[in-house]
Amino acid sequence: MIKLPPLPYAYEALEPTVSATTMRTHHDKHHAKYVDVTNQLAAEKGLEGRSLEEIIAEAESRGERKLFNNAAQSWNHAFFWTCMTPDRRDPSGELLRLAQEAFGGLDELRARFVQVGADHFASGWVWLALDGGRLAVVDTHDGGTLAHQAQTPLLVCDVWEHAYYLDYKQDRKTFLERWFDTVANWQFAETQLAAAQGGGEAWRFERAA
Structure with missing residues (x-):
């Protein structure tokens, strides 16, 4: 199974750009639901124990749209949290x-x-x-x-x-x-x-x- 990754910073760390209220709702409700559904469907489709990347690829190849959407959303959100930081600096x-x-x-x-x-x-x-x-x-x-x-x-x-x-x-x-x-x-x-x-x-x- 996969697990909901914790945020890499506090809920309020990105304020005022992103509020703690948005972060709690987005991470604890939306992302958590995608992870739960992914685990449920992966087990039903015989994909338990696979990496999330493997589940995404397999779901797409099989045409399993519900599994693909939930697995991809689980991956996208985890990547998205990492793409934000309270300590931003310009690229170089x-x-x-x-x-x-x-x-x-x-x-x-x-x-x-x-x-x-x-x-x-x-x-x-x-x-x-x-x-x-x-x-x-x-x-x-x-x-x-x-x-x-x-x-x-x-x-x-x-x-x-x-x-x-x-x-x-x-x-x-x-x-x-x-x-x-x-x-x-x-x-x-x-x-x-x-x-x-x-x-x-x-x-x-x-x-x-």
Whole structure:
């Protein structure tokens, strides 16, 4: 089985960008439900004991949409918590060089990330990824994930309404702007980039003990 990972910081650590109320609801209710349903369905489908990444890939190959959506959402949310930090610093080094190459600089990357996320229709995710050696901003719908794709995810922001509605109502664009400016975990993104370039292991969802 898989387990709900704890937040890597206190519920209130990301305030005022993300409130403690939102974090408690998002993590303790939404994420926990995805994990519970994933464990239930994985057991029914004979996938108990598999890693979450393996469950996602197998569910997709079998066309098991309910299992795929819940497993992918379990993975996406765990990755999302890691993509935020109360101790944000600007990107540097290779990541900044690639941002310049792909977008013209960090400001242009920010504009693209916010635009893609704000323009995304309905529920989903906006990702910064390494795709064929080049940075790209992509979005996925509903439970869509980069957990098992050729692209390496560096950062993701949740654009389901439950991620921001308590704090921003319908103003997703302001949420994305503040998220990028204040809590995006660029140190983690740099670790993911290094892994994609052969410098260590990329992030994976931890199995239950």
